[in-house]
């Protein structure tokens with residue numbers, strides 16, 4: 001991505017660039033930027049993508065875990081199939097969806113949990129923020145129950161009064177934590193991504209098992 005990329009960015013923005021490069025959404029560039037900076041994905045990795053529709057992050061993650069990796073994508077909304085992606089439909093907060101995720105993982109622990117989940121916006125900043133914090137919390141719960149030891153979490157949250165407590169929890173569970181505002185986010189937005197690396201806990205072990213292994 002050189003001069004043409006910069007020219008595109010100025011003239012067309014991320015939305016047009018996503019269309020031209022056949023990405024499902026402009027959000028693909030956010031996760032590419034995060035991965036370029038923090039090294040989240042690795043070839044052969046296993047990724048759980050929460051709030052995945054229409055699939056921009058899943059598509060980007062599937063590209064970076066190729067050829068033997070797998071992405072498990074979850075959303076309440078429908079999502080068209082993608083190569084190297086298992087698509088599940090359901091609410092991440094429900095037990096049933098969590099069981100479906102376990103089923104799709106077939107006993108393996110993911111290296112990465114992603115969450116770009118957003119609430120339906122009510123237009124009331126405080127309410128939107130607390131709903132976003134609830135979704136971020138459920139992503140952290142999923143990460144705690146599934147992630148392999150030393151695995152990574154990237155989670156979106158709207159900044160607001162619940163943010164410091166959420167960040168404190170993530171800091172307690174991961175060796176490295178950074179609050180990141182990707183360039184590909186709309187500038188007026190209060191969304192922020194917490195990039196957390198090196199999960200401290202069980203249940204996963206820290207062997208370098210890949211998604212292609214049984």
Ligand SMILES: C[S@@+](CC[C@H](N)C(=O)[O-])C[C@H]1O[C@@H](n2cnc3c(N)ncnc32)[C@H](O)[C@@H]1O
Pocket residue numbers: 024025027028050051052053054055056057058074075076077090091092093116117118119135
């Ligand atoms: C910003 S979009 C995700 C965009 C996606 N990362 C991409 O790159 O294309 C947020 C998604 O979160 C989903 N979502 C919100 N609450 C959810 C929940 N409780 N369970 C599952 N998905 C949820 C929405 O349906 C929506 O598709």
